[in-house]
Amino acid sequence: MASPRATSSLTSRRATSSRAGDPHAPVTNFVLLKLLVSARLRSQLAYRGSFFSDVAGQVLLGLTEFVELYAIVHNVSTFGGMTLAQTLLVFGLASVAFALGDLLLGETDSMSETIRSGKLEVLLVRPLPVLLQLATSDFQLRRVGRLIFALAALAAALLLTDVHWDPAKIALAIITPLAGAAIFCALFLGAGAMQFWILDGRQFANAFTYGGRYVASMPGAALFFPIQIFFTFVIPATLVAYAPSLVILELDGPAGIPAWTGWLGLPAAVVLSGLMLLLWRAAIKKYTGAGG
Amino acid sequence: MPIIDVENLSREFQVMEPAGRFRRRRKTVHAVRGIDFTVEQGEAVGYIGANGAGKSTTIKMLTGVLVPSSGRVSVCGFNPVPQRKALARKIGVVFGQRSQLWWDLPLQDSYPILGAMHRMPEADWRPRFRELADQMDLGEFLTTPVRQLSLGQRMRGEVAAALLHRPELVILDEPTIGLDMISKEKLRQFLDAERRDNGTTLLLTTHDMSDIQRLCQRVLVVDDGAIAYDGQLTGLAEVAGAVRTMVVDLATPMHSGVLFSLPDGAVHEGIEANGIRHSVSFDPRRLSAATVLAAISSTAEVADLSLHEPDIEHLVRQLYGRARG
Numbered sequence: 001m002a003s004p005r006a007t008s009s010l011t012s013r014r015a016t017s018s019r020a021g022d023p024h025a026p027v028t029n030f031v032l033l034k035l036l037v038s039a040r041l042r043s044q045l046a047y048r049g050s051f052f053s054d055v056a057g058q059v060l061l062g063l064t065e066f067v068e069l070y071a072i073v074h075n076v077s078t079f080g081g082m083t084l085a086q087t088l089l090v091f092g093l094a095s096v097a098f099a100l101g102d103l104l105l106g107e108t109d110s111m112s113e114t115i116r117s118g119k120l121e122v123l124l125v126r127p128l129p130v131l132l133q134l135a136t137s138d139f140q141l142r143r144v145g146r147l148i149f150a151l152a153a154l155a156a157a158l159l160l161t162d163v164h165w166d167p168a169k170i171a172l173a174i175i176t177p178l179a180g181a182a183i184f185c186a187l188f189l190g191a192g193a194m195q196f197w198i199l200d201g202r203q204f205a206n207a208f209t210y211g212g213r214y215v216a217s218m219p220g221a222a223l224f225f226p227i228q229i230f231f232t233f234v235i236p237a238t239l240v241a242y243a244p245s246l247v248i249l250e251l252d253g254p255a256g257i258p259a260w261t262g263w264l265g266l267p268a269a270v271v272l273s274g275l276m277l278l279l280w281r282a283a284i285k286k287y288t289g290a291g292g
Numbered sequence: 293m294p295i296i297d298v299e300n301l302s303r304e305f306q307v308m309e310p311a312g313r314f315r316r317r318r319k320t321v322h323a324v325r326g327i328d329f330t331v332e333q334g335e336a337v338g339y340i341g342a343n344g345a346g347k348s349t350t351i352k353m354l355t356g357v358l359v360p361s362s363g364r365v366s367v368c369g370f371n372p373v374p375q376r377k378a379l380a381r382k383i384g385v386v387f388g389q390r391s392q393l394w395w396d397l398p399l400q401d402s403y404p405i406l407g408a409m410h411r412m413p414e415a416d417w418r419p420r421f422r423e424l425a426d427q428m429d430l431g432e433f434l435t436t437p438v439r440q441l442s443l444g445q446r447m448r449g450e451v452a453a454a455l456l457h458r459p460e461l462v463i464l465d466e467p468t469i470g471l472d473m474i475s476k477e478k479l480r481q482f483l484d485a486e487r488r489d490n491g492t493t494l495l496l497t498t499h500d501m502s503d504i505q506r507l508c509q510r511v512l513v514v515d516d517g518a519i520a521y522d523g524q525l526t527g528l529a530e531v532a533g534a535v536r537t538m539v540v541d542l543a544t545p546m547h548s549g550v551l552f553s554l555p556d557g558a559v560h561e562g563i564e565a566n567g568i569r570h571s572v573s574f575d576p577r578r579l580s581a582a583t584v585l586a587a588i589s590s591t592a593e594v595a596d597l598s599l600h601e602p603d604i605e606h607l608v609r610q611l612y613g614r615a616r617g
Contacts, residue, residue: 022414023413023414023415023418024413024414024415025413025414026411026413027407027408027411027412027413031408032408032409035404035405035408036405039394039397039401039405042396042397042401043394043395043396043397044396046396046397046437047396117390118387118389118390119390121352121355121357121387121390122387122390122391122392124355124356124357124376125355125356125357125376125380125383125385126380126392126409127377127378127380127381127409127410127411128377128409129377287357288356288357288358288359288373289303289358289359289361
């Protein structure tokens with residue numbers, strides 16, 4: 001009589017131990033990451049009212065940016081050689097990339113506060129890389145508002161533009177927002193690292209991050225030639241959206257941003273991320289006084 | 293092998309100071325200059341000194357936050373800065389002024405994350421957490437968000453957080469600052485028990501001398517970046533020439549202390565309460581309290597008395613004076 005019960009309790013115990021909740025399970029990187037991110041999300045939901053108004057604010061902010069572009073294109077019919085729908089594609093790609101980058105590393109631009117308040121020392125005496133702790137402690141869910149708007153803009157642009165899709169273009173359309181996100185992550189990282197040297201460098205750093213976003217979301221041909229070169233080959237902001245859009249839309253680029261640069265997004269992201277990670281390491285070393 | 297081994301440790305900083313209207317001059321500040329000390333496992337050491345004496349700089353070098361300019365430092369067998377993450381698993385650090393808890397979450401939510409950071413499976417951190425929560429009476433506010441805790445509650449939470457991974461060495465920077473008497477006492481009792489039961493080494497900086505009296509067998513006094521005293525607290529009193537004070541309340545008022553005919557080494561310090569309360573300071577190395585009392589009793593009837601031990605802050609100040617002079 002008792003045997004079926006015993007069997008069921010045995011199986012249920014086995015079921016429990018094979019779940020993630022096994023108390024003896026070693027802590028994997030994934031488990032740790034999940035804990036860190038979920039803690040962050042719950043922290044933000046602690047202030048519900050301000051959370052939802054933040055999300056709404058971020059959507060509104062994205063909308064305002066778009067209205068600004070619309071106002072220009074509406075009055076001049078083409079903006080940097082692009083129609084409204086084509087401009088929207090650049091805007092959508094850039095916004096998705098920026099929203100993702102901002103979501104991950106957006107608050108490294110308040111690094112000077114982290115340093116000044118002594119919070120950095122708390123992060124340094126934990127057995128985890130500082131960057132991982134920063135990325136998870138500043139995972140701003142409200143920035144999802146920006147991402148939602150950006151995705152909507154991108155979807156609208158893809159519907160409105162007349163693209164002759166082929167495998168290469170499809171691949172480029174998928175890689176572009178991710179490479180763009182990596183470029184913005186790198187810019188945020190660089191902005192954070194810079195503040196180890198210039199403690200009041202937040203505004204200066206914003207010139208590269210928010211300034212980069214501004215440049216990325218407009219047709220590059222509208223820029224003054226040296227600026228085109230600078231924001232393509234030094235700070236690769238035009239590679240985030242405009243240059244790949246030229247390839248997708250089969251348009252010719254301006255002198256400073258030839259259409260072939262549309263394929264440079266991913267390599268630029270890799271190079272820039274590598275450089276900024278080195279800069280970040282140097283920044284941490286500088287803080288600990290280990291040179292740099 | 294000592295748990296902390298510091299040899300000829302120095303740290304200097306370059307700071308810019310104004311020189312003329314626009315020019316600035318580079319100036320070298322020696323925060324820590326050539327200190328030597330070792331701490332054995334299970335010791336409790338108080339690290340005291342005035343503000344700017346070099347306490348935090350030393351702590352930063354011990355925890356791997358700052359590289360020494362010169363000298364050698366080894367903590368738990370590690371070279372702190374290059375092996376910072378490995379060291380972080382062996383030590384617990386409490387910064388009195390900064391929180392390492394998740395500010396907006398209920399207190400209890402911080403511990404699973406910290407446990408995971410130290411790669412402790414739940415079966416490992418959960419019992420330890422229960423033990424800490426029990427000993428520090430965290431129970432009633434475990435579900436309260438950290439930002440809503442009182443300072444005393446938060447500090448108990450912080451100490452539990454620093455001890456969750458059973459560190460060999462706990463470094464506490466001003467752990468009792470701003471706490472009320474009861475919270476201070478609870479924290480001290482807990483730390484003392486932790487040291488005695490688990491052999492945890494304690495190193496604490498504080499401005500509160502009763503922390504040292506209650507917790508530490510040994511004090512390190514740092515002044516102007518150098519160790520001015522290393523030894524027992526009682527020895528510190530001797531070195532600095534401490535005086536004890538006897539306060540007596542007389543049965544009938546006396547308006548002068550001259551009549552007491554005090555022995556050599558005792559000084560009449562003052563009269564309060566209309567001649568009722570008299571205070572007499574004396575050198576404990578030359579006179580006993582009984583001798584002083586006998587001298588007073590021979591001229592006046594003593595109704596009540598109290599003895600005041602040397603104020604350690606005062607001792608440290610005297611010691612600084614000696615080291616400088």
